Amino acid sequence: MSSATRKSQKDIDKxxxxxxxxxxxxxxxxxxxxxxWFIHPGITDGKLTSNLRYGLDLEGGTWIQLQLEGEVVTxxxxxxxxxxxxxxxxxxxxxxxxxxxPTKVTFTTTRPVSKKTIESxxxxxxxxxxxxxxxxxxxxxxxxxxxxxxxxxxIIFLGSDTYEIRKDITKxxxxxxxxxxxxxxxxxxxxxxxxxxxxxxxxxxxTKTILNSKLNAFGLLDVPMRTVGxxxxxxxxxxxxxxxxxxxxxxxxxxxxxxxxxxxxTRHVLYGEDITSVGVPRERDEGIWGIDFSVNQHGxxxxxxxxxxxxxxxxxxxHEVAMYLDGKQIFSAPLANELAANLKQMAVNKVAVGSQSxxxxxxxxxxxxxxxxxxxxxxxxxALPVAVKIIGSGQVPAKLGAQFRIQSLIAGLxxxxxxxxxxxxRYHQKGILIPMLATSVSEVFMILGFASLVGWQLDLAxxxxxxAVIGTGIDHLVIxxxxxxxxxxxxxxxxxxxxxxxxxxIIMAAAATTIVAMLPLVFMGFGSLKGFAITTIVGVLIGVxxxxxxxxxxxxxxxx
Numbered sequence: 001m002s003s004a005t006r007k008s009q010k011d012i013d014k015x016x017x018x019x020x021x022x023x024x025x026x027x028x029x030x031x032x033x034x035x036x037w038f039i040h041p042g043i044t045d046g047k048l049t050s051n052l053r054y055g056l057d058l059e060g061g062t063w064i065q066l067q068l069e070g071e072v073v074t075x076x077x078x079x080x081x082x083x084x085x086x087x088x089x090x091x092x093x094x095x096x097x098x099x100x101x102p103t104k105v106t107f108t109t110t111r112p113v114s115k116k117t118i119e120s121x122x123x124x125x126x127x128x129x130x131x132x133x134x135x136x137x138x139x140x141x142x143x144x145x146x147x148x149x150x151x152x153x154x155i156i157f158l159g160s161d162t163y164e165i166r167k168d169i170t171k172x173x174x175x176x177x178x179x180x181x182x183x184x185x186x187x188x189x190x191x192x193x194x195x196x197x198x199x200x201x202x203x204x205x206x207t208k209t210i211l212n213s214k215l216n217a218f219g220l221l222d223v224p225m226r227t228v229g230x231x232x233x234x235x236x237x238x239x240x241x242x243x244x245x246x247x248x249x250x251x252x253x254x255x256x257x258x259x260x261x262x263x264x265x266t267r268h269v270l271y272g273e274d275i276t277s278v279g280v281p282r283e284r285d286e287g288i289w290g291i292d293f294s295v296n297q298h299g300x301x302x303x304x305x306x307x308x309x310x311x312x313x314x315x316x317x318x319h320e321v322a323m324y325l326d327g328k329q330i331f332s333a334p335l336a337n338e339l340a341a342n343l344k345q346m347a348v349n350k351v352a353v354g355s356q357s358x359x360x361x362x363x364x365x366x367x368x369x370x371x372x373x374x375x376x377x378x379x380x381x382x383a384l385p386v387a388v389k390i391i392g393s394g395q396v397p398a399k400l401g402a403q404f405r406i407q408s409l410i411a412g413l414x415x416x417x418x419x420x421x422x423x424x425x426r427y428h429q430k431g432i433l434i435p436m437l438a439t440s441v442s443e444v445f446m447i448l449g450f451a452s453l454v455g456w457q458l459d460l461a462x463x464x465x466x467x468a469v470i471g472t473g474i475d476h477l478v479i480x481x482x483x484x485x486x487x488x489x490x491x492x493x494x495x496x497x498x499x500x501x502x503x504x505x506i507i508m509a510a511a512a513t514t515i516v517a518m519l520p521l522v523f524m525g526f527g528s529l530k531g532f533a534i535t536t537i538v539g540v541l542i543g544v545x546x547x548x549x550x551x552x553x554x555x556x557x558x559x560x
Contacts, residue, residue, distance in 0.1 A: 022553050028546055028547065028550035031546050032446065035446045035452075039452045053238075053451070053452075055224060055457040055458060058405045058459060058460065059238040061245070062393060063394050064234070066249065066389070068204065068207055068387075068388055069168035069387045069388065070164060070167065070168070071165045071174075071195060072158070072200060073163055073185055073196070074185070075194075076161055076183050077184075078183060079137070080105060081097075083137070086123075087118075090149070095107050095108070095109055102139070104136055104137065105142075106132065106133065107135070116310075118133055120309040120310050121145070122267065124136045124141060143183075147163070152327075154166040164200050166386045167386070168387070171193060198229075199230065204227060204233075206385050210272075211225065224531075232391075235249060238457060242393065242395055249390065255324070255384070256324045256325075257269045257271075257323055258321075259306045259307060259312050259322070260310070260332075261311075267310055268306075269299075270302045270303065271385065274295050275295055281372035281376055282372075284361070287368075289362050289365075289368035289372040290362060291362070291372045304346050308343060308348075309347075312335055314340075316340050317334050320333055320334045321334070333360070333361065362375060404460065408460065408463040415470050415471070416437065416440065416470065423436055431559070432558070439477060440470050443542055443543050443547045444466055444469070444470065446542045450538055450542070456534075469543070472543075473543050475510075476510070476543065479506055480500065480503045480551060483499040483500065483502055484559070504549075507544060507548060511541075511543070515537050518534075519537075521533035522534060
């Protein structure tokens with residue numbers, strides 16, 4: 001017997017195997033049972049309950065529109081004037097610039113200053129000889145330090161004289177500030193200012209990611225977010241009232257750590273994005289509550305240098321470390337003596353620093369515990385790189401959401417009824433109609449099981465995708481049935497296998513075409529259309545991998 005003949009005989013044996021011994025049927029049954037387990041339907045207080053999660057359309061809730069406060073601007077300024085003006089203000093002295101080069105500025109003061117004081121202002125390393133200071137600095141870093149000191153915000157140099165200002169400042173305000181140091185906003189070829197009220201894509205994505213993580217910390221899993229333009233994020237908060245939604249979204253703001261220098265003046269140390277991990281609040285020695293957190297290498301070096309240069313390592317009491325959220329101080333405390341000594345030793349000996357862990361104490365008793373929990377939320381998952389403001393919001397009432405759920409269910413049932421009617425008109429056989437409808441319903445059930453498994457929120461677009469899957473699924477089942485009944489009756493097993501293979505070739509090609517057509521909507525993120533595309537793709541995959549093979553086996557059994 002040839003290998004081809006043996007293979008053909010093996011296929012025939014498989015096709016004639018008992019229905020409940022067929023792996024296609026066993027896979028189908030397992031998928032149904034797992035879907036039921038994931039959905040976990042039940043009745044509580046007379047109401048149907050399940051693990052299904054509904055989006056804003058079907059649950060009701062609040063949508064929020066956030067605008068990121070920042071600018072991208074191309075500008076220029078005189079480095080010598082920057083040093084003269086800023087250090088005159090910072091030192092409360094008459095500073096005179098005596099020399100500039102692309103990498104250094106030399107200036108004199110009327111009274112001696114220390115290296116630690118000069119470097120505490122964040123411009124760079126300094127060499128001091130009497131009243132003469134030689135400061136290692138270039139123009140971009142000078143502009144970054146000048147704007148940061150005067151705007152009190154983070155400035156990112158993007159290259160080619162372009163900067164991202166992570167704080168809200170108008171064009172006029174910026175021009176006035178730059179004019180004082182011989183600078184201005186540059187213009188393009190059409191004479192327009194190279195200034196835009198926006199942020200770079202990396203900042204937008206980072207803000208979106210951190211917001212999502214922070215909302216998840218409050219138990220709001222799978223919060224739909226989408227971006228509009230360069231600086232707007234839309235957030236759907238299903239099942240959340242307006243006041244709670246605004247508090248949740250607006251509260252996770254721009255987190256910053258600063259160190260007190262003299263009086264009420266502070267120096268920036270690091271932003272929340274340098275925080276790598278946050279522990280849980282716990283009670284420590286003598287009933288004192290605290291929370292530990294880790295910072296990356298950049299943050300560890302910044303804290304070491306700032307603590308040493310501002311004097312916090314020698315006098316922690318008068319140089320406390322403060323934490324700010326959206327410019328408002330939320331925590332302040334001196335460095336622990338042991339930590340201060342360690343930081344000083346590392347700074348003096350220029351010890352290489354990697355990521356570091358720190359402990360923050362918040363006090364004793366219930367007050368200390370509450371502060372520790374609040375601080376954990378601010379620290380966890382970093383903080384927003386820019387401040388945000390709510391520029392739009394709206395609500396979908398819970399009653400309207402419930403009404404949409406009922407209407408969606410009615411639409412799905414109506415789709416099944418219409419499909420049933422068309423199928424019955426075509427075949428006039430209940431033996432074909434019932435397996436078709438059962439297969440279609442099972443596909444919907446498996447899609448819902450998958451949605452429950454991944455915590456995916458169902459919205460109106462997703463329901464539309466499910467209805468579309470019902471239609472395409474029936475199309476595929478009709479192809480299978482027509483191939484099997486090509487001559488009006490069930491053919492011999494060998495011919496049946498040949499025809500079913502041909503049908504699946506057509507189905508696979510159609511499924512691949514549908515998936516490829518939906519992929520751009522998934523990756524380009526066209527709002528609610530993304531849910532429609534994902535639902536369609538998942539439904540098609542469930543159909544061609546599980547439901548269609550099982551139907552092909554069942555229809556043979558029924559027709560026999």
